[in-house]
Amino acid sequence: MASATDQKQKSAVPELEGFAISRPPLLGYGLIASSVIVSVALLIYFGAWAATDRIENRALASGNVSELQDGEWWEDGLIFACPLH
Amino acid sequence: MTNPAYWLDRKFGLRNHTIAHYAWVIVAIAGVVQMVGAAIRMAFGVLVDPLVETFGWTPGSIGIAYALMSIVTALASPIAGYLGNRFGARKTMAVGTALFFIGMMWTSQTSAIWELYVAYGTVFGIAQALLLVPVVPAVAAWFRRHLGLGTGIMMVSWSLGPALVVQVLAVLFETVGWSSAFVIVGVVGTGILAFVLIYFRNTPEDASRIAYGTLPNDKPLVTEGNVFVSTQKEFQRFVYKTNAFWNLINIHFLGCVGHAVILVGIIPMAINKGVGPLTAAGVLTTISVISVSTRFITPILSDKFSAKTVMFLSFFGQGVGVFLLFTADSALDFYVFAILWSIPYGGEGTAFPVVNRQYYGHFPIGTTYGWQLLGAGLGMALGGAIPGLVFDITGTYAWAVGLSASFSLAGAVGIALLEPTRHQLIPAWPELEQDPGSLGVVEPVEGRKLSPEAGD
Numbered sequence: 010m011a012s013a014t015d016q017k018q019k020s021a022v023p024e025l026e027g028f029a030i031s032r033p034p035l036l037g038y039g040l041i042a043s044s045v046i047v048s049v050a051l052l053i054y055f056g057a058w059a060a061t062d063r064i065e066n067r068a069l070a071s072g073n074v075s076e077l078q079d080g081e082w083w084e085d086g087l088i089f090a091c092p093l094h
Numbered sequence: 095m096t097n098p099a100y101w102l103d104r105k106f107g108l109r110n111h112t113i114a115h116y117a118w119v120i121v122a123i124a125g126v127v128q129m130v131g132a133a134i135r136m137a138f139g140v141l142v143d144p145l146v147e148t149f150g151w152t153p154g155s156i157g158i159a160y161a162l163m164s165i166v167t168a169l170a171s172p173i174a175g176y177l178g179n180r181f182g183a184r185k186t187m188a189v190g191t192a193l194f195f196i197g198m199m200w201t202s203q204t205s206a207i208w209e210l211y212v213a214y215g216t217v218f219g220i221a222q223a224l225l226l227v228p229v230v231p232a233v234a235a236w237f238r239r240h241l242g243l244g245t246g247i248m249m250v251s252w253s254l255g256p257a258l259v260v261q262v263l264a265v266l267f268e269t270v271g272w273s274s275a276f277v278i279v280g281v282v283g284t285g286i287l288a289f290v291l292i293y294f295r296n297t298p299e300d301a302s303r304i305a306y307g308t309l310p311n312d313k314p315l316v317t318e319g320n321v322f323v324s325t326q327k328e329f330q331r332f333v334y335k336t337n338a339f340w341n342l343i344n345i346h347f348l349g350c351v352g353h354a355v356i357l358v359g360i361i362p363m364a365i366n367k368g369v370g371p372l373t374a375a376g377v378l379t380t381i382s383v384i385s386v387s388t389r390f391i392t393p394i395l396s397d398k399f400s401a402k403t404v405m406f407l408s409f410f411g412q413g414v415g416v417f418l419l420f421t422a423d424s425a426l427d428f429y430v431f432a433i434l435w436s437i438p439y440g441g442e443g444t445a446f447p448v449v450n451r452q453y454y455g456h457f458p459i460g461t462t463y464g465w466q467l468l469g470a471g472l473g474m475a476l477g478g479a480i481p482g483l484v485f486d487i488t489g490t491y492a493w494a495v496g497l498s499a500s501f502s503l504a505g506a507v508g509i510a511l512l513e514p515t516r517h518q519l520i521p522a523w524p525e526l527e528q529d530p531g532s533l534g535v536v537e538p539v540e541g542r543k544l545s546p547e548a549g550d
Contacts, residue, residue, distance in 0.1 A: 028521050030335035037340025040508055044344050048351075048476055051497070055480075058487045 057091030060084035116298070117236040117244060117306035123290045124229045124248045127187060129255030130194070130283045131225040135163075138214075140263050144272035151207055159215045161475060166219025168471025171227050175464020178228025179326060182296040183460075190224030191287040197221050198280025202273045225287075227467055231460040234447050235297045235317070238456075239307025242397025242448050246390040249444040253386045313525035315456050325524055329457045332520040338453050338513050339462060342446065345409070345508040347469035349442045352412055352502030354477025355494050356419075356435070357381070360428070362481065363491045367423045380432035381439065388440030393448050400516075401449035404441065406509040411438025413502030419495045443470065452515040456523035477501070 064080045080088065088094050102113045138160045145156050177186045200213035230248070237244045266275035295301035297317040304314065316322050333339050357378070364374035388408075396404040415435035422428050446466055450459045481494045513519060 028332075030332055034335055034337040034340055036511060037337035037344075040511065041340045041344040044347055044504070052476070055483050055487065059483060062487055 053087060053090045054093060056087040057094035060087045061094050111240070111243070115306050116295070116301060116303050117233075118247075119293060120233055120236045120295070121244050121248050123294050124233045125251035125255075126286060126290050127225055127229050128248065128251040129259065130287055131190075131222055132252070132255040132259055135222065135256070138163075140260065140267055141272060144267060145210070148272070149205070149207075155207055156210070159210045161479070162211055162215030163219040163222070164471055164475040164478070166216055167222045167226075168468050168475065170220050170223035171467035171471060172461060172464035174223040174227035175231065175460035175462070175467075177224070177460075178231060178464075179458045179460035180323075182300075183228035183232035184291060184294050184296050186224050186228045187287070187294070188291055190221050191284055191291065193217055193221035193224065194287065195280055195284040198276050198283065202276035202280065223464075223467075227464050228460055230447055231458060231463050232294075232296055234451060234459060235456075236305055237307055238305035238312060239309075240397065241451050242393040242395070244306065245393035245397075245444065245447045249389040249393065250386055252444075253382050253389060253440075256382070313527070316524045316526060321524065326458060329454075329520055329523070330461060333454060333457070333462055336453070336513070336519045337511075338519060339465070341508055341512055342449070343465050343469035345405075345469075345505050345512075346443065346446065346466045347473040348501045348505035348508060349409055349412065350470045350473030351477035351480070352409075352416075352473075352498050352505065353439050353442060354474045355480050355498035355501075356416060356439075358478045359481030359485075359491060359494055360432075362485070363419065363495075364422075364425070364428045366485075366491060367428075369425045369428060373425050374428070377428045377432045380429060381436040384433055384436035385440030388437050389444050392441030392444045396445040396448040400514075401445045401452050402509060402512050402515045405445045405449065406506055408438045408441035408445070409502050409506035409509055411435075412442055413499045413506060415439075416495050416499045416502070420492065449512075449515065453513070453519045455518045455520070457520060473501075 060080060060083070064084060097114055142153055142156050145151055146153060174186060174190075177189075197213055197217035200217060201210065204210045204213055230245075233244055233248055234241055263275060263279065266278060270278065298305045299314060299317045304312075316325065360377055360381070361371075361374045364377055365371060369377075392404055392408060412435070415431070415438060418427070418431040418434065422431055446463065447459070450462060450466075454462065477498070480497055481491060484493045484497070485491055
């Protein structure tokens with residue numbers, strides 16, 4: 010049996026009169042995608058810069074500047090991902 | 095006996111408003127929840143040194159707990175908003191209170207770094223989302239009109255809460271130690287939350303009252319039952335199809351990156367320019383204090399005029415204001431910056447409940463607001479990481495300041511591209527075929543015809 014609230018609400022079903030949003034929110038998608046891409050790019054760029062500095066500093070500290078130093082996994086990953094480093 | 099609220103109404107000469115309404119109790123409770131919830135976030139700054147001294151962990155490894163907490167809160171926000179819509183803010187916040195207690199007690203007994211990550215980073219993170227997300231849509235449900243006023247008063251606690259909680263924690267850390275301080279704050283905070291939740295009601299209909307600003311011809315809104323659940327699902331699908339839904343998440347993200355850079359970086363920036371540590375800390379305090387005014391006034395102006403315009407001005411001001419930091423090299427310069435920048439900064443995030451009302455009417459905004467806080471949380475996490483990262487590799491904060499300005503101004507562009515706020519983007523939320531008088535309360539605030547029973 011329907012509750013009193015539901016009975017009252019039968020008359021409250023919204024009259025949508027065929028309301029529909031047919032067009033996808035491309036502008037919204039585009040703006041949020043731009044922010045995500047720019048933010049990730051910035052993180053990769055600055056992260057790779059920091060990773061390069063850390064590897065160079067370790068090389069300087071060990072006094073072995075001429076040889077290529079091994080980076081940690083995340084340092085190597087950031088440098089690999091960044092086309093500018 | 096005369097209700098003191100009516101006496102205050104007369105004393106203040108209020109004509110279109112009244113203090114004698116339960117909506118203000120809800121606003122006060124929301125303020126308390128925000129203050130206690132903020133303890134979770136703000137406690138961290140004072141926690142770092144004691145943990146370094148006690149366990150010998152590095153500040154960097156401890157900082158991961160804060161980053162984890164920020165990200166967990168952000169990711170949990172849409173779920174918290176959905177739970178608030180589906181089961182009510184009161185039940186959701188009750189679960190948040192239980193997690194708050196568990197998190198505080200566990201953190202107080204932490205002896206390994208992984209425990210800190212779980213207790214503070216994860217349990218606290220979820221507790222924060224469950225406490226802070228559903229309360230704002232719940233306040234919105236209590237205001238048929240004048241939502242800006244209710245939101246403005248609630249948002250003031252965003253500034254006052256952290257300022258108060260940090261002081262209390264600092265004193266407790268000094269006197270009883272960090273572990274006991276967490277136990278005390280956990281027990282007292284949980285007690286306060288449990289007490290205020292007794293008086294909290296999700297909607298005016300739950301309390302057999304009517305929303306603030308309801309006029310005689312307004313019919314009650316659907317707030318429960320099968321129609322509520324099915325209409326909510328249907329309307330949420332409409333909301334997902336609007337550009338504003340996605341753009342507002344993006345805008346909140348951009349704005350939060352913009353000011354997180356400054357909030358996290360302003361003290362080291364000032365010290366880097368030769369300003370003393372105490373004076374530098376005063377710059378941040380000045381920002382907190384002055385931003386209270388615009389936290390209050392922005393939602394009211396947004397309600398009265400167009401939220402889109404007010405938000406645009408806030409973001410634009412936040413972006414342009416940081417240019418002052420490029421030339422700041424004395425304490426006076428930093429204080430001038432703090433005073434001028436805190437005005438737009440205070441208005442950056444507080445108009446969101448109002449713009450949601452203008453776009454989506456009385457549709458329950460829990461899930462929608464939760465998504466917006468997801469953007470905000472990720473923005474705070476990214477913005478908080480930028481100053482230290484950029485300074486370490488460039489030796490200057492100029493890049494960080496430039497990035498802060500760029501993100502805020504990008505947010506302003508996003509706002510300019512929002513739909514006009516003159517018309518709702520989705521259909522009107524359904525009303526019951528029932529007049530407000532049938533609920534036993536009559537409250538036409540406009541025209542000053544209050545009955546003694548009016549929702550007090």
